[in-house]
Amino acid sequence: MAPDHRLLQHKPQLKDVIVDAITSEVYHVKKRPSEAGRNVLVHTKLNKDVVGEGWNVRTGVQEYGGSAAVIHAGVIYFSHLPDGRIYRISDGNQPEPVTPESLIDTPISSLTPYTPISSVLEDHTDDTPAGIVTSLCIINTKEKSIHPLISGADFYALPKFSPDGTRLAWNQWYHPDMPWEGGQILVGDVSLNADGILAIINETHVAGVKEKIRRYVNPWKYTAGEAAALFPEPVPEDFGRPLWSLNWSPYAVIDAEGTKAIFVAIRDGREILYFVDLLGGSQPLLLESPFIVVNVIRTVSLEKGEFVFNGHALDDEESISRGPVSPSKELRLDFLLKASKTVTFPAGIISIPRPLTLKIPPKDEPLHVVYYPPQKPEYSGSSMEGELPPCVLNAHGGPTGLSNHALEWKKQHFTSRGWGWLDVNYGGSYSACRVQACPLCSAFAFVRFFVYRKHLV
Structure with a gap:
């Protein structure tokens, strides 16, 4: 059979899903390899x-x-990669900059929909590893000015204002920690300083310890101090991914009282959805879902209990997909946007992944793999x-990556031609082997033994 080169083409990727909290309109960011890899903001319903x-x-x-x-x-406010400035689009006009020209090539990210806008600022004035300074800042879009809000930590992410704008929560960590092994959550009161500029006072440490890693990531809540x-x-599942990209959102609140949410968790190399009672005291309820990858999930309407995600x-x-959960805890989803298939395979030829957990001797430490059998x-x-x-x-590329169950034509190219395919989520993969003393070489040596001596295929 002649090779189908479409199998190897790079496809557009959905990088983010964004919701206008006022209008409930949904947008997404798509990376287009055919346009030199640029990222484009798209109105999802109109696909425009x-x-x-x-x-x-x-x-x-x-x-x-x-x-x-x-x-x-x-x-709309967005960051333009070539110059690092923030731009605004209103009433269909052309983008106009709202940050000073002096900050060209200074990346700004993690925008928060509040007036003024809060953001993560990475200052490259001294463009050396030791000289780069990261802070949380406030952007005054009228004056096109930026004011530092919080500094001192090496890294910041996910600033979030309370609905009334009186408090701010954020994530921070310090070198040499990664965000999942020393990340801290803090909250503070929003106040005006003597110059009439917003400032944070009464900083309170909520959770997280430097240079300390836990096992699985489970949700916590902070209330009444x-x-x-x-x-x-x-x-024993991760309710969140490693914080490489600052847009990650692993849950969506679905009621105005803040008592219910949909969470994403990772099990056997795939993502699953849970209904979670935010009042606490009960285990999460697994929702039946056809999705095996859920990348970003966000609230659409608290009144309607709607959320949206790409996967x-x-x-x-x-x-x-967008929709609510019924009173009987069933998903009622509608497709807002569905990617067109680059390749159409005959019916029955798709190899369905089989998650397996192997035990590595001598201590029977777990190793998670995903096996695709030959299928024709x-x-x-x-x-x-x-x-x-x-x-x-x-x-996979590691060190905290994950080979999930998403349809990948490269794998199907092999399985449709008589080959098996085995993805190894070795030590370090998120929600995979949590035993750090499980080096890649040992894992692969054992998998090779299992495949060829134990007749996995």
């Missing part, structure tokens, strides 16, 4: 670009960027008795 050619809706904060746009009451776990018993079903391309209805195997099919043994 908000910015034209030449605009790249992306940031370079902490290199991976994220959270490059925010929409409030129909007014105390932090507590939401679940009576820990759940993959088991044998389909990426899509954006017209053939049952080799004509040679006892011959096993070959198997591709694949390692």
Whole structure:
């Protein structure tokens, strides 16, 4: 069979889903390889670009960027990667800068829809590893000025104002920590200083300890000055990904009282959805869902209990879905946007992933793998008795990556031609092998033994 080169083409990627909290309109950021990899802001329902050619809706904060746009009451603010400035679009006009020209090439990210806008600022005036300064700042869009709000930590992320604008919560961490092994949550009161500029006072440490990593990430809540776990018993699954990109949102509140939410968790190399009682005291309720990847989930309407997310079903391309949870805790989702298939395979030829947990001797430490068996209805195997099919043994890029179950045509190219495919979520993969003494070489040595001696394929 001749190779289909469309299998190897880079497809557009949905990088973020954004909701206007006032109008409930949904937007998304799409990366387009066919346009030199630029990121475009799109109105999801209309499937219409908000910015034209030449605009790249992306940031370079902490290199991976994220959270490059925010929409409030129909007014759009976004970061333009080539110059690092924030631009505003209102009433369909052309983008206009709202940050000073002196900050060109200074990435600004993690925009918060509040007036004035809060953001993460990465100052490269001294563009050396030791000289780069990161802070939380306030952007005055009328004066086109920026004022530092919080500084001192090496990294900041996810600033969030309270609904009444009187308090701010944020995430911070220090070198050499990564955000998942020493990240801290703090809150503070919003006040005006002597110059009439917003300032944070009464900083309070909520959670997180420097240079300390826990096992699985479970949700907690902070109320009345105390932090507590939401679940009576820990759940051995991660309710969040490593904070590489600043736009990640692992849950969506779905009622005006703030008592219910939908959370994303990771199990066996796939993402699952839970209904969670935010009052605490009960374990999460698993929701039946066809999706195996949920990238970003956000609240759409508290009054209607609606949320939106982008993700993959088991044998389909990426899509954006919106809907509520019924009183009987069933998902009622509608597709807002569904990617067109680049390749159409015959029915029954898609290899369905099989998550497996292996035990690595001598301590039987867990190792999670995802196996795709050869799949082609017209053939049952080799004509040679006892011959096993070959198997591709694949390692993701690490160190905290994850090989999920999303449909990937490269894998299907091999499985449709008689090969097995095995993704290894070795030690360091998020929600994979949590035993840090599980080096990649040992894991692969064991997997090779399991594949070829234990007849996995």
